[in-house]
Amino acid sequence: MRILLTGGAGYIGSHTAAVLAERGHEPVILDNFANAERDVPARLARLTGREIAVIEADIRDTEQVTAALRTQPVEAVIHFAALKAVGESEADPLRYYDMNIAGTIRLMQAMQAVGVGRIVFSSSATVYGQPESSPILEDAPTRVENIYGRTKLVMEDLIRDLARTGKLAGAANLRYFNPVGAHPSAMIGETPRGVPNNLMPYVTQVATGERAHLNVFGNDYPTRDGTGERDYIHVMDLAEAHALAVEHIAAHDVSVTVNLGTGRGTTVLELVRAFETTTGRKIPLVFAPRRPGDVASYYANPALAERLFGWRARRDVEDMCRDSWRWQASRAGINDV
Template identity: 60%
Template sequence: MRVLVCGGAGYIGSHTCVALAERGHEVVVVDNFCNSSPVVAERLQRITGRAPDVLRIDIRDAQTLGRVFSGDRFDAVIHFAALKAVGESCEKPLDYFDNNIAGTIALLKAMQAAGVRRLVFSSSATVYGDPASVPIDEDAALSATNPYGRTKLVMEQLIGDVCAADPAWQAISLRYFNPVGAHPSGLIGESPNGIPNNLMPYICQVAVGKRERLQVFGGDWPTVDGTGVRDYIHVMDLAQAHVHALEALDGVQGHLPLNLGVGRGVSVLELVRAFEAASGRTVPYAIVDRRAGDVAAVYADPARAERILGWRAIRDVDDMCRDAWRWQSMNPDGYADG
């Protein structure tokens, strides 16, 4: 297939470009690089032997996006392009509504106009808000606990409404749990700007000596060791799920949400210990107060994705830590290293 990958220079998008290329799909990337680096194209070339076409475009620029669709023939779109930092979304909600929601509307309009009606969308477990129970399946109640989560919920709803209005549309929303790790080459990985929002990149930066210690928010949760439990999934498993989703679109009616997780919870301290074993480094940490809005344990029931996509996560926590560490130690400053 010829696939337009919006936000394809980012963390999950770049790994998905590798998985797509390995399956023989042709990729065109659209990205405005607001949270990524053009260096990615050269890294993808080194991994796959072929750099994808990369276009510097903001998906809200309807005219330019329209020209991309009218000048090419795409079989489907994968939509990663969004801002994703929860804390920042609380400070700048309008930026998040504009980028994520207006961006998605512009993309859906451009697809509609070009007659491209197959979409794989990057959603998130954040659409489950504060879940009533775990594991979480796709029928669990949806809610938003912050502006970022609200944008993901609205983006899913927009896609659902477009599919309901026109049965020719086929869309899968992939609700990611906690993506971590990197491509085993160490050439691509997560390269956060400033202070990392997520646990694994923070652990990596402590291990490499860029930050003094990890703050663990809460040591008195009702979990195995008192620290928060999440469902970490290797980014290459996630990338491969996108290929499966793309190839499953033909059989989908309307809008289908699917969880992408391992289905097993791992605590903060379990992850720290696995990382120490994989890296041979010590990760100093301090247990501090819980953060407002956090919950004890979140993990997926991934059975529906397994059934419909014929996909299952196969990499374990040791793989995640080893690959994250290889990326971090080869690129201590992320793509800023060139």
């Protein structure tokens, strides 16, 4: 299939482009490069041995996206493009509503104009808010705890409504748990701007010496070692799930909402220890108070993804640490990896 990847030059999009190309699909990247490096398509071409078409556009520009889809027809869209920082969404709500919600509406208008009726959408486990218990199933109650989370829920509803009313033939809302890791080649990976919001990029930056220590927020949670527990998922497993999801909706013309996680929780201290063991780098820790809004523990029940797509995460925490480190070390010019 020819598949449009909005935000395809970003972290998860670029790994999905690589996996799609490996599986014989033809990814077409649409990105405005607001949060991606310009040479990602060239790196992908080296990695996959194939030229990958790139459309530089903003998803909110329906006219440009429609015109691009007329010259580069696709059978499905995987929609990654969004703003994703919780704190920023609370500081600038209109920007988030505009980019994420208005952007998705404009994109879908372009898709309708050219008759593309299949979409895979990047949702997030953040839609569960503070879950009552884990493992979390897809029918657990959703709760909005910040504006970023609200934009994900609104976009999911929008997509389900269009599928229900026959405007979309196939749709998959994929709720990611905590994506980490990088392509094992270290040719693509995550490049957060400024201070990383997420644990793994922070850990790798401590390991390179860019940051002095890791702040561990809260060591009095009701978990095995008192630190927060999350369901980390290797970005290559996540990318493979996208390929299977788009193949599934194309084959069956269905609308589905599916968790993508490993089903296993890892605490902050367990992740740090695995990182130290795998990489031989020491991560100095400073314990700090809990952050408001942080949840003690959550992890997925990923059984539905296995039942529908035949997918399950294959990579473990050591793989995640090793590949994250290879990527970050190569960026920092460290060669003893």
